[in-house]
Amino acid sequence: MVRGSGDRRAISGAMARVLGEVAAVGGTGLPEDCIRACARVLGLDGVGIALATGSDGDRGTEPLWSGGELMRALEDLEFTLGEGPGMDARDGSLVLEPDLAPAVRSRWPLYGPAAAALGARAVFGFPLQIGAIQLGVLVGYRSTPGSLTMGQLADALVFGDAVATLLLESGPPARAWPPWPDDPVLGRARVHQATGMVSAQLGVGLSEALVRLRAHAFATGRPVAEVAGDVVERRLRLEPAGPDNDEQASSAPEGVT
């Protein structure tokens, strides 16, 4: 019933059953329970879906849905650090990292250890494509290290196709997507708002403003989403870099970094 992109792939009975439910729902937004059930069939402890944004040198992703706190944290971590499975999958690669243990040299020197410290020991990234067009990415993690079996990999690829189809059928965001806790419509709205504010505060372009936000988050060890919230609520103001080129910030009441 569900075909892989191009050739026919066999899928497990369990995945076929869940995908059947996904197909039945189609067109009315992301069926969260079904997505979670699919993740379980794949032996993943959480998955997240993000849409591809930008082109050429400006490629990124915008999170659409994350299953759970840890998935959200991993999303934010990638965004802050600028590396990780989602970013690699954004470029069309299939990403399979069965062991993020600090002792094992990671392909992501920053993200690897940080993700492991958060509790993700294996991560996987699947490009979501329609034909040759990059629609987004599906990222999943496991809290114990381990590879996907061949069966799980086959299931995952078909699941990716199903998600891509669902995204198209559900239409543009802001109509059918489930809410995030801090913003009913766009998960990273705060970050984009903060980017605008920092851009006006520092008199720099949006790209540089975002870099400054991420740098501050990295330097203070906090998620970008949190830093962005502080900026928007005016608890935090990024100052232009001082004479010794250190990132400075002022925060209420009279705090200075």
Next chain:
Amino acid sequence: MMSSTREQRVADAFVELADTLVDDFDVIDLLHTLARRCTELLDVEVAGIMLADHRGTLQTAAGSGAEPDVLGLFELQNEEGPSLDCFTTGVPVLDVRTDDPRWPDFGTRARELGYGGTHALPMRLRGRIVGTLALLRAAAGPLDSETVHLAQALADVATISLLQQRSRRDSEVLVEQLQTALTSRIVIEQAKGILAERHAVTVDGAFDVMRAYARSHNLRLAELARRIIDEPDADADMSFPVADKPIEDA
């Protein structure tokens, strides 16, 4: 029993049509191929394809010859004729002679042009009828069953390609719409932040001003947002409420 050269030509025809299943291709090209192959392999003088537009009206899409008279004969079938009936019912309408009482105008015209027999086959896939393949012969009389089967098979392959191409096109359009919508949302949030900072208001307050301005100037929000980002004085004539007390801590 087909001769081996005819067999080869039939096989070639299918391969040529089926090739379009894999690559991106030009629809008109596909239909011309179908029409041409029909005249080569079947005992007919003219083949023409009519496709339904989004309103369900049959339009002539391609023909094996470009003579205006013949095209006119096909056009006539928007109003009446074997093709229209075939399209409406989804079943072949075969062996239509020029004196057929169902379509007098069509019959007269066909006779004038020298086509004694017309046969229309549906282009359909699992209940979806996208158009018809019409075959014109000088001689009146039925086509043999082998010819009918072959013609239908050629039409079927072309239909599959057509529908798949449309589906791929639709998907690409949807993806573009999705990504455009996403990018628009992002720039709107960024613009809110810029205004909030410049005018010492909350982002929600900034959004209220943006919305009102966009409405009164007949702009889409995304367009206004881009201007706010790209043009330093885009907000020059926007009016912001004066804050009752300073937002920053004293």
